[in-house]
Amino acid sequence: MKKQLTRMIAYIAIAACFVTGIGGQIAYASPSISTNAYATALIDVQSGRILYSRNGDVATRIASLTKIMTAIVAIENGNLSDKVKVSTRAAGKEGSSIYLRAGEEMTLSNLLYGLMLRSGNDAATAIAEHVGGSEAGFVFLMNQKASELGLEHTQFRNPHGLDEEGHYSSANDLAILTAYALKNKIFAEIVKTDHKKAPNPNEKWHYSWRNKNKMLRMYEGADGVKTGYTKKAFRCLVSSATRNGQQLVAVTLNDGDDWRDHRNLLDWGFKHYPHSRLAEVEQAVSGSSLVYGANYNYPLEKDELDKVQASVTLIDPSSPHYALGERGRMQFFLEGEPIGSVPLYEKGSMRLKLNKRAATEESFNQFKQLEKREHSIFFKIVDWLQK
Template identity: 65%
Template sequence: MLTRHRIVSISLLISIVLLFESAAAVAAPETGLPPEPANHAQAAALIDVSSGRILYEKEGDNQMRIASLTKIMTAIVAIEHGNLKDKVTVSRNAFGKEGSSLFLKLGEQMKLEDMLYGLMLRSGNDAATAIAEHVGGSEEGFVFLMNAKAEQLGLEHSHFANPHGLDVEGHYSTANDMAKLTAYALRNPVFREIVKTETRKAPNPNEQWDYSWHNKNKMLRLYEGADGVKTGYTKKAFRCLVSSATRDGRQLVAVTLNDGDDWNDHGRMLDYGFRYYPVVEVTRRNMPLSGYNFVTGASFSYPLAEGEERLLTKKLVLTKTATVNSTSDRASFGLRGRIDMLLDGKLIGSVPVYEKGSYIPRVKEAIPTPASGDVRESSWRDAWNEVMQRLFTA
């Protein structure tokens, strides 16, 4: 039987528990953001390719070994710096390279394009080394190009020491950096075509049959709309995976590092992004600005969770020569400035602003704020070049 003293103690304990629950509810109000997807990775990231927005991360800036995910950087550097029709010769250094291999013969020659397919579909370390030596002049020269590209893209937590990803000190990246790198690489049509390919054949000069490579990336067969990208594994990095998928014209990239259930986790992450972060049109090309004699020069869309639209703000930034009522004889070519778009105070992109009736160049429809500054600068440069070409060829 409970004594009066025990009843009072239990009542007091219940009151304290209820008080803490109430305080917790006040301290953590409903944010409106979707529940994060469960996954088993040590580090993970999910990115929208077009906008570059990281939709989800787990220890996203934690520097880790990345195994053969390295070859994403190898491939895009080789595509940008090499000639796809060049013949690549397999050196003694590349021949018999440890780990996954295409089993290329010493002195064998293969087109760079074919070797890139072997690199990405079968993760050939011999191919990675041969490609690096051909494009960079040496493996060290190619690694220099890899790190220069990482710096250009703003991958602040990455450093590459080889082109294949075999474990070595000083070779690392993060889930967020790999997401940004892959989003960049997928804008290249050659890279995009390679990583979505399930089977590729290439001439074999040493046998009567062709090479035939089947993509190791099971996501291409497991997930609707999957179209890339790369698997990875070493004894120290464990299982690593970068996958991509496109639905209704919209592409997402998922990254996991050290994940024993990566196929299922990637499915959940991609589902999460497609479901909870629809792309919202923030502004349209040729949209008038209320109170000004200006129109927007491009459309801009961005992935937003439910309720985030109320956090969007727009800021008009005029050029030094422009005024609110500028006319074409006051400033050159009708460009008057830009509209900066901010989400919860953070810049997410910009759209150029032109005087009504002036010529509007065909700049990229969206000008997101990327990992590095070069995308926006390229967009403005493209617009300027078009204006100048139109001026002097008219």
């Protein structure tokens, strides 16, 4: 039994010990840019670095940008193949709609497309009632997720974003939330979809939804995310785009010229903060026999590269990590603030070969999402073996 568990530890550790990124640092060095928005944020998805922010921490109304949280909570807590029965309350929800009828059934997956492409408030309510047991139960899950992600200027009162006192977020919080959500493959696939059809049980024709997000059709590399509008929140928009392997998210709240502003924001980010390669898998660490265990990129303005510092922390030989091949970590700093770390291995080690095979963007995102949970499992098993 213990041999099997030891083998399990090895498999878990392969996924758990990869690149660690530390988000939250805000960039200031680049040439200035402005928008027509009350509040703005621009974030690099992989690193979590906020590249631009104006009134970024001011809590304000966010309209249907709420549905970004609705979607990721539903994906993480629901079963996409479930048939969701639409309640009278959901079918009668005011505002934007995909025109669901009371009593009809639709898969949770298709409801999510109706939610994100057409901003259906009826879809949001049906999703909430199904996944959360009630709208209130689902809103609890939304606020729980906001707390988990450290969104300090966010509070939800409903799953759709209709104006309600006490329902708010901020540009920076929405940027952080969206960067998190885009690392989920299902969410990313939904929000980049331009057109979707779904079965209609009430008519001979199918539902046919065209994405309201015009950025998908007007900006090279655009791949999301969500539009929003109410009479009190005014025009709100979250957009994302990927170029040269780098994905950025722009957020504007109360912006009468949002399409133009988002094009300019994204262009500015890609131009002034491209990814710089700080570590290359199998690259030798100067002055030692160790090599980097993964690639690591970070968005840097041209004058910042010389300000990056690195520090090695060696692992205690008695540590379980040492037994599994890791010899240390290279921690990177920008002007004294930690921005990420990379595991270090002996050249030619089996662990290094396995990490190299996994060093793709998709694997990186999967590993990052599993890292906390798998580390917890790892050390619980180690404790059991040592008893």
